[in-house]
Amino acid sequence: MNIQPKRNMPKMPRVRESFRLQSIQTIITVSFTLMTILVVIVVSLMLYNKFSKTAEENAHLNIQQIIEQVNYHLELYVKGMQDIYEVVEGQINDTPDISSPLLREQLTTLLHTREDLVSVGLFTPAGKLVLDIPDLEMRKNTMLEEQSWFESARSQPQKLSFSAPHIQNLYKGQYKWVVSLSRMIQYKDHGTIKEGILLVDANFRTIDELSRKVSLGKRGYAYIIDDLGNLVYHPQQQLIYAGLKYENMEPVLKYAYGSYTDKPTGEPRYITIRTVEPIKWKVVGVAYPDEIVTTKKDLNQFIFWFLLVVCAAVVVLAIFVSAKISQPLRRLEKSVQSVGQGDFSTPIHVSGAHEVVQLSKRFNFMLHRIRQLMDQIIHEQEAKRKSELDVLQSQINPHFLYNTLNSVVRLAEKGKKEEIVATITSLSKFFRISLSKGKNIITLEEELEHVRHYLIIQQIRFKNKFHYAIECEEEALACLTLKLILQPIVENAIHHGIEKMSDEGFIRITASLQEKRLVIKIADNGLGMTRQIMDQLLTGSVRSGGSGVGVKNVNERIRLYYGKNFGLSFESELEEGTTVTITMPAERNEAELQERGMS
Amino acid sequence: MTRIRAVRLRVYLMLALTVMLASCGGGAPSLYVLEKPKNVDMIVKMNHGDFWKTVKMGAEVAAKEYNVNLTFKAPQNESDIDEQVRLMEESIQSNADAIILSASDYMGLAQVTDRAAYYKIPVISMDSEVASARIKLFVGTNNYEAGQKAAKRLIDLIGPESRIGVMNFVKGAKNADEREEGFMDYVARYPGVEVVDIEYCESDEQLARQLTRNMMTKHPDINGIVALNEVASIGTAEEIQASGYGGKVKIITFDSTAKVMEMLQEGIVQATVVQNPFNNGYLAVQYAVQVMEGIELDDERIDTESRLIDLGNMLQSDNQKLLFPFVK
Structure with a gap:
């Protein structure tokens, strides 16, 4: 059973499916990547801000502590000196x-x-x-x-x-x-x-040593000024005296304690001031922020590489994950497509995510059900047709019975006793075979007998307007055949071929076995028919109006029972006659034969 | 996001401010701190003496500031020209990024300097020059002017009718020649002043004493002597003090060793011309960095100031640092 493939799929551009904008893979990859990058950037920025701020604060704290330390040592030193001075003075006084x-x-x-x-x-x-x-x-x-x-x-x-x-x-x-x-x-x-x-x-x-040892980064230094702003110690004192270096001491003189950022030459410098209390000297630490806060630079680099690595990883991961998700779906889609093209027999096997596997399982189940249903429908259709045909074939054409009885009445009126007997006998036998205990299949012998009785009745009725001959090979007699296949054809031959002709008609029925086929020919010498009518015979557009079991039905029944290779064929020539050939497989029912032999 | 914008705004502001400051700043040398440290070799005349130690100190301060790996090299003796040439060769071999040279001999170091330039090593001349057109820059005292300062003070002290002896150090050294030239040119303005003797002590203290003794024997009527460098100054002043001419023969010296300062306080030496070795060293390195960075130099000569120090100004705080660069 084949359903014609419906080729109405939309035309697709020749782009690889995975790169189409609307594909799951693209959507997942892009959104996944964008989301992650966004999150990473936001987090990095926050971390960077936090870290750099902390690093800066730490660096400043560190510098303040160093300067504090120097200040403390200086104070100790100065106090020590003052104590010594007091001692010397005391000794002199004493x-x-x-x-x-x-x-x-x-x-x-x-x-x-x-x-x-x-x-x-x-x-x-x-x-x-x-x-x-x-x-x-x-x-x-x-x-x-x-x-x-x-x-x-x-x-x-x-x-x-x-x-x-x-x-x-x-x-x-x-x-x-x-x-x-x-x-x-x-x-x-x-x-x-x-x-x-x-x-x-x-x-x-x-x-000097105390101040010289102070190390605030690579270029940072500490200097000391007295309360009037004179340099006490400066690592580049000579350069300052020579005017080659400039130390912005104006704000330093204002503060006694504190820190600020100064930019006398454009480069920011972090200045920390502490005062040596007893003598009002000021210890000033000068540090270059870009040096002391090296963490910031490191952090910059780190975050840059971190972003790069994360982005790369996310892209790879996203592509991998989306492929993992979308590939089974695409395979599923291809399988479904082949089903769509009419192949119901191959089940789908798609591995992958649980959902996809489930989907393919469900789909297979559905496919199975569809197949079952389709088989069922075919079966039911066939059964329906058979029963219809059975009904048709078992129908007794009342018109035929009426005509026959009418001719019997006429014969009776004329007192043709033998002919009445022959007619009634044939009619009885005709019906007996017609019914044949409800069986559909009968032997060729019986079928031939059936048509013979029909011919007898019709011959009497048409007052010997035609003759007939039935010839059958001995071996063919035992072959099985569908019942009531010859009668409609003969009826056609009489009604359309012979009834209207002026000469005497002749119907010859021959049955023979040819290469395991049973071939029955019904030939008449009647009017014949045009090719047009002949072609229309099997499509059913010509109503015979005979016994009701039309030629078309005969053909369909044969094909239904024996397959498409069998059925009817016609040869006809106008004014020459028509030959109908029935081909069927030569089936012998031994059991039936035996049964028949026994009975 | 507002925060980021604020930060960016701050950065722009900072940039704008920097540009403004830079355009207003004018002469102040801005920082050209090297990203990666570079090797600078400093080759001077002598590996001892306060003068060179101070040069070295200045150079080291600059090296720290500008991220320079400084190698300080010098022969044992100021007159050892061959050794200085060898040290130059060594620096060329080790492919230094720049060389700072204080040439012991004006002509003697010329060839090796050209060779360094051939190997694309910039050479900066410091303190005394060398006869090479390939020198990028000279950093040092204006020796001619220093010589003139000495002459002016000496003539102020001894009057326009007098006799003068000159104690120079190395003949052929450019700075020695220039000081002498400056001194002589100034003296030439006074027809009554006669330079009776010029000696060269080869920067040897004993030789300087010997030569002074000879000079005093030959010309006992000398009114004033000028000694043109540190070693010559010590030898001359000590000999004059020893021979009892102290105070009678006026002495103008060069440089500020402790001995000379002592002599100044004692009244043997009347004044001394001091250079600024710290600044020489510092500036030489600073300009070496500029040269290496390919920054256009405004001048081919950077003069560091020389000062005339006498009893009156020796205790000024800025002079104290100049006279006694080391904390002892």
Whole structure:
């Protein structure tokens, strides 16, 4: 059973299906990728903001701590120096005579205990040396009266002044960088109380090293200024003096404590300020943010690569997943397409996702049901047709009976007793075979007998207007045949071929076996028919109006029972006659034969 | 998103500000920090002496600032020209990105400098020049001017009718020649001033003392001596002090060793011309970076200031740092 394929699929552009915009694969890949990238970008941005902010804060905190540390050390150092100064002053105060060797010894010991202590000196307000430890020769041209420590001690006698670092040029030997502590004090010289300026010089190296060690990134540094803005320490002090470098100290002087970002040359610098409390020096840390916040750069790179890798991975994954989903669907679609083209017999086998497998299973089940239903329909149709035909064939044409009875009446009127008997006998036998216990299949012998009785009746009725001959091979007699196949053809031959002709008609029925086929020929010498009518005979457009079992039905019944290779064929020529050939398979029913033989 | 826009706005603002500042900034040298460190070899005249140590210190500060790997090389002696040539060869071999050279001899280092230029290694001349047209830049004291400063002060001290001795260091070294030339040109303005002797001590302290002694014996009527570098200054001043001419013979020296400063306070030396070795070193490296980065240079000569230091200004804080660059 074939259903004609319906070729009404829409025309498709020759693009690979997976790349069509509307395909599941494309939709999944694109949406999946876009979604993930969007999410990753948003998350990355948030993380980046958070991280860079934290990194920046940490870096700033770190710098602040470093500067704090320097500040703390400086304060300690300064306090230590001030304590030493107090000790020296105390010893001088306690000594009744400034020139006593004991005092000198005590101060020398003190000087030895502190490595960074360079010298102690006591000067009269006029600048004359009273006492110096260690005992060194004074240089000429010291100009000490003009030096800052001397001036500040004179102008502010009560305050312990802490000078900016300078070259100590008082004593012969080395020129040392020192920080000078000085104040006006009182000392006893041979009992008389005098005023003098006590100078304690501390080596600047300690502060220098402390500041030099500060490392704020690769280029960052720390510098120190005093309360007036003079440089105490700067790694590039000479460059600044020479005007080659510029340090923006204006805001630094304003603040005592804090941090800010400054851009004196365009490059941002992170400035941190702390004040060394006792002497009001300011420790200033200078750091370059792009250096200290290296995390930001790293983070940038990391996020860039992360995005790239994630995107690549997502694209690959999306393609893979979408292919995994859409491929079984596409295979399913192809299978369904082949079903659509009429192939109901091959079941679909699609593996893949559970849903797809289920779908294909359901589809197979459906296919099975369709096949079953179709078989059922065919079966029912056949059965229906058969029963219809059975009804038709078992129908007794009342017109035939009426005509026959009418002719019997006429015969009776004429008193033709033998003919009445022959007619009634034939009619009886005709009907007996017609009924034949409800069987559809009878032997050829019986069928021939049946048609013979019909011919007898018709011969009497038409007053011997025609003759007939029935010839059958001996072996063919036992062949099985559908019943009532010859009668309609003979009826046709009489009605259309012979009845209207003026000459005497003749009908010859021959049955023979040809290569396992039973061939029955019904030939008449009647009017014949045109090819047009002959062609229409089997399509049923010509109504015979005979016994009701038309030629078309005979043909259909044969084909229904024996297949398409069998049936009727016609040869006809106008005014010459018609030959109808029936071909059927030569079937012998042995059982029936035996049965018949026995009965 | 608003946040991102705000950040972007800030970045634009920053850029605009930078451009504005850069256009207003003018002369201030902007930073050309190297992305990747480059190798710069600095070859100087001598591997000892405060002067070269200070040069080195300045160079190191710049190297840190501009991300430069600095290699500092020098022969044992200032007169060892061959060794300096060898050091140059070595730097060419090791394919340095730039060489900073302070040539001991004006002519002697010329050939090797040309060779370095041939190998596309930029050479920057520092402190004293070399006879090569391939030099990218000279960074150093204007020695002619320094010589003139010394002459002016000496004549101020000893008057327009006097006799002068000159203690130079290496004949052929460009800076020595220039100082001498500057000094002589200034003296030439005074017909009454006579330069009676010019000696070359080869930067040897003992030789300088010897030569001074000879000079004083030959010309006991000398009123003033000028010593044209650090070593010559020490030798000359010490000899004058030792021989009892201290204060009578006025001395103008060059450079600021502790000994010279001591002598200045003692009144043996009346004034000293100091260069700025720290700045020389620093600027040489800074300009080397510019040259390597291919930035157009405005000048072929970068003069670092020389100063005349005497008792009156030696304790000024900016001069203190110049005179005593190291914290001791």
